[in-house]
Amino acid sequence: MTAEPPGQDRDLPLDAHLHTNLSPDSDVPIDVYAELAVDRGIAELAITDHVDFAPGLQAYRYSSFEDRERTVREAAERWVDRGVAIRFGCELTYGSRYEDDVRDHLRRHRYDFTIGSVHDEPDSVYAPQNVAAWCSGRPLSEIVKPYFDEVTAAARSGLFDTIGHLDYVKRYVYPNVTPAQLSEAPELYEPILRALVESGTALEVNTSGLRQPPAETYPAEPVVARFRAMGGRAVTTGSDAHRAEALAFGLEAGYRVASNAGFRSLAFRRGAERLHVPLPERFQT
Ligand SMILES: [Zn+2]
Numbered sequence: 001m002t003a004e005p006p007g008q009d010r011d012l013p014l015d016a017h018l019h020t021n022l023s024p025d026s027d028v029p030i031d032v033y034a035e036l037a038v039d040r041g042i043a044e045l046a047i048t049d050h051v052d053f054a055p056g057l058q059a060y061r062y063s064s065f066e067d068r069e070r071t072v073r074e075a076a077e078r079w080v081d082r083g084v085a086i087r088f089g090c091e092l093t094y095g096s097r098y099e100d101d102v103r104d105h106l107r108r109h110r111y112d113f114t115i116g117s118v119h120d121e122p123d124s125v126y127a128p129q130n131v132a133a134w135c136s137g138r139p140l141s142e143i144v145k146p147y148f149d150e151v152t153a154a155a156r157s158g159l160f161d162t163i164g165h166l167d168y169v170k171r172y173v174y175p176n177v178t179p180a181q182l183s184e185a186p187e188l189y190e191p192i193l194r195a196l197v198e199s200g201t202a203l204e205v206n207t208s209g210l211r212q213p214p215a216e217t218y219p220a221e222p223v224v225a226r227f228r229a230m231g232g233r234a235v236t237t238g239s240d241a242h243r244a245e246a247l248a249f250g251l252e253a254g255y256r257v258a259s260n261a262g263f264r265s266l267a268f269r270r271g272a273e274r275l276h277v278p279l280p281e282r283f284q285t
């Protein structure tokens with residue numbers, strides 16, 4: 001880590017998870033991120049606004065593919081000569097019961113880069129009004145099972161370039177279950193990690209957890225190291241910013257997690273081009 005305050009990480013090649021005002025839970029215009037990225041030397045941004053398929057979820061029919069694509073591609077043209085590359089991605093909420101809808105969407109629409117994530121639904125066991133009762137008296141394996149089973153199915157589907165914040169359940173169950181309790185049960189992660197390896201899907205090191213109560217990345221370093229040991233060869237990293245000040249937040253820490261786990265580059269896709277973006281020199285140790 002450098003002396004830079006959190007949120008001010010600079011001179012980094014890629015923030016691969018960002019939300020703009022094309023998502024229902026963000027009001028940041030794309031140009032605000034682009035300007036900040038130029039100021040801070042963040043070379044490349046993936047705009048990954050939410051795409052939801054279940055009517056109860058916030059982004060269901062929120063912005064059309066055409067609006068999102070036009071807005072991001074036009075911004076990319078405005079900024080390409082000013083030192084920041086902008087890619088058109090998305091974060092699709094995955095649910096096994098609507099996997100066919102996700103597949104159909106991805107068949108019909110072309111993105112540079114796709115993140116598949118499992119999110120809480122309004123009436124789920126992890127909803128604020130249900131979570132304490134759900135966590136009470138159950139073993140940890142059962143508490144996380146509904147979430148982890150869906151993440152495993154998302155990884156197995158092979159539909160996505162990467163799986164976003166794969167233990168975001170850490171946030172939902174906090175403080176009924178702490179990150180330390182989860183870290184003592186690495187075996188709970190193995191089905192997910194195996195599915196990622198077998199489907200060739202990347203694992204995301206999502207740094208939003210560093211600014212939320214769990215105070216560690218989603219997932220934490222031991223899980224990333226386990227993924228590597230099991231044969232995982234592709235990680236991505238993103239701040240998951242929904243606000244301007246969160247651009248690149250904790251990204252250095254995320255790069256460090258990847259580096260400590262044995263990765264020397266970040267997996268990425270720019271449309272037809274699959275590539276590995278080398279971690280900066282200072283992370284190569
Ligand atoms: Zn998400």
Ligand SMILES: [Zn+2]
Nearest residue numbers: 017019091240
């Ligand atoms: Zn996100």
